[in-house]
Amino acid sequence: MTTLEQVRKRAEADAKTYGYYLTPQPELLQGFLEGLKINEDRYGYPLCPCRLTSGKFEYDRDIICPCDYRDPDVAEYGACYCRLYVNKEVYESKNLPEVPERRPLEKQGRAYGIDAAKQAPPQGTQEKPPTPAPATTQAEKAKTEVKKKLWYCKQCGYVVFREDPPYICPICKAKKEMFAEVESKIEFNG
Amino acid sequence: MTTLEQVRKRAEADAKTYGYYLTPQPELLQGFLEGLKINEDRYGYPLCPCRLTSGKFEYDRDIICPCDYRDPDVAEYGACYCRLYVNKEVYESKNLPEVPERRPLEKQGRAYGIDAAKQAPPQGTQEKPPTPAPATTQAEKAKTEVKKKLWYCKQCGYVVFREDPPYICPICKAKKEMFAEVESKIEFNG
Amino acid sequence: MTTLEQVRKRAEADAKTYGYYLTPQPELLQGFLEGLKINEDRYGYPLCPCRLTSGKFEYDRDIICPCDYRDPDVAEYGACYCRLYVNKEVYESKNLPEVPERRPLEKQGRAYGIDAAKQAPPQGTQEKPPTPAPATTQAEKAKTEVKKKLWYCKQCGYVVFREDPPYICPICKAKKEMFAEVESKIEFNG
Numbered sequence: 001m002t003t004l005e006q007v008r009k010r011a012e013a014d015a016k017t018y019g020y021y022l023t024p025q026p027e028l029l030q031g032f033l034e035g036l037k038i039n040e041d042r043y044g045y046p047l048c049p050c051r052l053t054s055g056k057f058e059y060d061r062d063i064i065c066p067c068d069y070r071d072p073d074v075a076e077y078g079a080c081y082c083r084l085y086v087n088k089e090v091y092e093s094k095n096l097p098e099v100p101e102r103r104p105l106e107k108q109g110r111a112y113g114i115d116a117a118k119q120a121p122p123q124g125t126q127e128k129p130p131t132p133a134p135a136t137t138q139a140e141k142a143k144t145e146v147k148k149k150l151w152y153c154k155q156c157g158y159v160v161f162r163e164d165p166p167y168i169c170p171i172c173k174a175k176k177e178m179f180a181e182v183e184s185k186i187e188f189n190g
Numbered sequence: 191m192t193t194l195e196q197v198r199k200r201a202e203a204d205a206k207t208y209g210y211y212l213t214p215q216p217e218l219l220q221g222f223l224e225g226l227k228i229n230e231d232r233y234g235y236p237l238c239p240c241r242l243t244s245g246k247f248e249y250d251r252d253i254i255c256p257c258d259y260r261d262p263d264v265a266e267y268g269a270c271y272c273r274l275y276v277n278k279e280v281y282e283s284k285n286l287p288e289v290p291e292r293r294p295l296e297k298q299g300r301a302y303g304i305d306a307a308k309q310a311p312p313q314g315t316q317e318k319p320p321t322p323a324p325a326t327t328q329a330e331k332a333k334t335e336v337k338k339k340l341w342y343c344k345q346c347g348y349v350v351f352r353e354d355p356p357y358i359c360p361i362c363k364a365k366k367e368m369f370a371e372v373e374s375k376i377e378f379n380g
Numbered sequence: 381m382t383t384l385e386q387v388r389k390r391a392e393a394d395a396k397t398y399g400y401y402l403t404p405q406p407e408l409l410q411g412f413l414e415g416l417k418i419n420e421d422r423y424g425y426p427l428c429p430c431r432l433t434s435g436k437f438e439y440d441r442d443i444i445c446p447c448d449y450r451d452p453d454v455a456e457y458g459a460c461y462c463r464l465y466v467n468k469e470v471y472e473s474k475n476l477p478e479v480p481e482r483r484p485l486e487k488q489g490r491a492y493g494i495d496a497a498k499q500a501p502p503q504g505t506q507e508k509p510p511t512p513a514p515a516t517t518q519a520e521k522a523k524t525e526v527k528k529k530l531w532y533c534k535q536c537g538y539v540v541f542r543e544d545p546p547y548i549c550p551i552c553k554a555k556k557e558m559f560a561e562v563e564s565k566i567e568f569n570g
Contacts, residue, residue, distance in 0.1 A: 009455050014553045016399025019206025045535065045558070057534070064535050066552055075199050148532075150539070150562070152338075154247070155235065155254045156360075157352030159340070161562050162537030170536075170551050171360050172256055173204045178235070182340070182351050186376070186566070209396025265389050342528075344437070345425065345444050346550075347542030349530070361550050362446055363394045368425070372530070372541050376566070 007037045007046070011084070014066060020074060021091035023083050032084045036065055050082040051103075054111035058146040061163075062107060069102040072167040102167075150182040197227045197236070201274070204256060210264060211281035213273050222274045226255055240272040241293075244301035248336040251353075252297060259292040262357040292357075340372040387417045387426070391464070394446060400454060401471035403463050412464045416445055430462040431483075434491035438526040441543075442487060449482040452547040530562040 011033065015022050023029050035049025047053050048063040062068040070080040077099045078090040090097060101108075108114075151165045152158065156172035165179030201223065205212050213219050225239025237243050238253040252258040260270040267289045268280040280287060291298075298304075341355045342348065346362035355369030391413065395402050403409050415429025427433050428443040442448040450460040457479045458470040470477060488494075531545045532538065536552035545559030 006455075010553050013399065013451075013455055017207070017397070017553075019203065045554075061535065064552075064554075068536075071203075075196075075203055148537075151537075152351035155251065156258075157338075157341075157350035157356070159349045159351050159539045160537035161532035161539050166537070172254075173200050173207075174235075174254075184374075184564075207397070209393065261393075265386075265393055342541035345441065346448075347528075347531075347540030347546070349539045349541050362444075363390050363397075364425075364444075374564075 002037060002040050004033055004037050007033050007040070011036070011065075015085060018071070018074075018085075020085045020087060023079075023086055023096070024091050024094045025096070028083070032082060048082060049084075052112065054113075056111075059107075059111040061146075063103065067103075068167060071170070073099050073102060075168070151179045152182050154178045154180055192227060192230050194223055194227050197223050197230070201226070201255075205275060208261070208264075208275075210275045210277060213269075213276055213286070214281050214284045215286070218273070222272060238272060239274075242302065244303075246301075249297075249301040251336075252293065257293075258356060261360070263289050263292060265358070341369045342372050344368045344370055382417060382420050384413055384417050387413050387420070391416070391445075395465060398451070398454075398465075400465045400467060403459075403466055403476070404471050404474045405476070408463070412462060428462060429464075432492065434493075436491075439487070439491040441526075442483065447483075448546060451550070453479050453482060455548070531559045532562050534558045534560055 011022055014020075023032065032049050036046040039045070039047040039049060039053070043053060043057075043060070045057070045060070046065045047060055048065050048067050051063045051067075054060050065082075066085065067080070070085055073080045074085055074087055077097045079086040079097050079099055081099050081101060081103075083096045083099065086096070146163050148161050148163055151160050151162065153165075153169040153172060153174050155174040155178050156169060158169050158171040159182065160166060160179075165176050167176050168174070169178065201212055204210075213222065222239050226236040229235070229237040229239060229243070233243060233247075233250075235247070235250070236255045237250055238255050238257050241253045241257075244250050255272075256275065257270070260275055263270045264275055264277055267287045269276040269287050269289055271289050271291060271293075273280075273286045273289065276286070336353050338351050338353055341350050341352065343355075343359040343362060343364050345364040345368050346359060348359050348361040349372065350356060350369075355366050357366050358364070359368065391402055394400075403412065412429050416426040419425070419427040419429060419433070423433060423437075423440075425437070425440070426445045427440055428445050428447050431443045431447075434440050445462075446465065447460070450465055453460045454465055454467055457477045459466040459477050459479055461479050461481060461483075463470075463476045463479065466476070526543050528541050528543055531540050531542065533545075533549040533552060533554050535554040535558050536549060538549050538551040539562065540546060540559075545556050547556050548554070549558065
């Protein structure tokens with residue numbers, strides 16, 4: 001089982017790698033780290049403590065901390081959605097900004113089994129119980145199946161195997177649009 | 191359209207990730223950021239503001255900021271070719287070093303449609319208009335076509351999909367020579 | 381040939397990327413850097429100065445500095461096995477912790493040609509000559525052949541081509557257990 005100390009060290013190490021800071025509010029920080037530990041013990045991965053789980057790894061993948069949205073959020077707002085990771089300015093000012101949910105409605109809808117076009121996105125906290133997913137037919141299942149592809153950053157060549165490319169290339173900071181699919185070709189002569 | 195503020199934040203975030211600083215001269219910094227913004231608006235990618243574009247993404251790829259040469263240049267000279275990215279020592283001394291062009295002549299020649307062996311490399315700035323590429327025959331085109339391969343760092347396993355490996359592995363800092371091609375093998379039984 | 385200055389700059393740059401520090405003891409630091417330079421000149425790669433070489437790149441790969449074990453060691457003990465890389469706390473306290481050898485016995489056994497189950501792991505320094513590997517039969521060779529696979533981090537999609545996944549994902553800090561093999565599928569229609 002992961003200890004709270006390990007969770008804290010991992011978050012600190014990751015913050016340093018990216019030049020970030022952990023939230024300047026000690027009580028908040030303690031709460032986030034405990035939330036991450038609880039989620040890791042419960043689900044096997046440190047799910048974002050500010051969002052609901054779908055109960056399916058493939059649908060939660062983008063909101064495992066550090067989530068897919070942290071880097072663009074810190075770049076744009078100075079903090080991630082949770083305000084666990086912040087930039088230097090926010091850290092020193094201690095004024096936590098409002099950070100809107102960047103997670104696409106389609107992913108929220110898929111995760112929570114709702115029609116994103118009709119309903120408002122769930123605004124969960126770890127205290128609230130996850131919305132149970134309604135029974136899905138085989139056809140619906142196939143429709144929402146997660147297909148991974150090999151993507152590469154056209155700028156620096158960084159390769160990832162994911163459903164879709166990251167918002168920002170972690171190596172060269174290029175935007176999502178700079179990613180393309182690695183296509184392989186097999187030729188037969190005869 | 192990318193705002194100047196977004197360009198500045200992206201450069202700052204990238205500098206922090208790698209332990210670099212942005213140039214200590216405020217007017218230079220402003221000029222670089224504006225140059226990057228202009229290039230991104232014009233070409234769709236933040237081309238190095240100190241080099242000429244070829245007009246072809248595939249030929250410019252290595253000089254999109256942060257360019258392929260930044261990391262070896264900061265390691266060797268304390269600053270990149272532009273002196274946009276500098277190390278702590280240079281940042282504090284405010285003495286910008288001379289940094290020679292590390293971009294191989296072949297790539298310059300290919301980009302600008304000149305024979306690198308015969309002519310001096312162009313020393314461009316964004317103000318100068320790009321040298322128009324002369325008409326190329328089909329044969330010449332095929333000859334200069336950019337072929338990407340899957341490379342891996344033999345030290346840490348980092349994988350990239352590029353024409354050739356990076357100068358330095360961004361993960362473990364191994365040199366270019368430590369990269370090899372990922373070879374795939376398909377076996378048939380019958 | 382790599383200069384001592386290049387070795388020092390590479391280590392400093394890598395420490396900064398990950399938010400680490402180099403050992404606070406100047407004599408130790410000098411010794412490590414010289415050891416790394418000697419190893420790089422001798423073997424072609426900067427083998428860990430605190431461990432023995434097997435003489436085979438494939439068997440030494442995990443102990444090329446920065447070794448595979450550095451990141452989990454700094455996370456858990458505040459320093460790598462050598463104590464070349466340390467965290468801020470250790471750097472400021474100047475108290476170097478004891479760091480046990482995390483390298484698996486199987487890899488030590490394979491590298492030094494000993495049966496890991498029967499013998500104690502070698503505790504080498506660069507001064508000691510490497511244990512000569514006993515003659516191996518063709519069958520034994522095949523058994524210990526290093527097979528590389530394409531792995532990806534299920535959390536962030538990071539891809540590596542290695543014998544086994546890294547201890548910690550260098551991009552999102554997920555644990556080894558979050559890595560899975562990239563499986564490719566080729567379909568024929570006819």
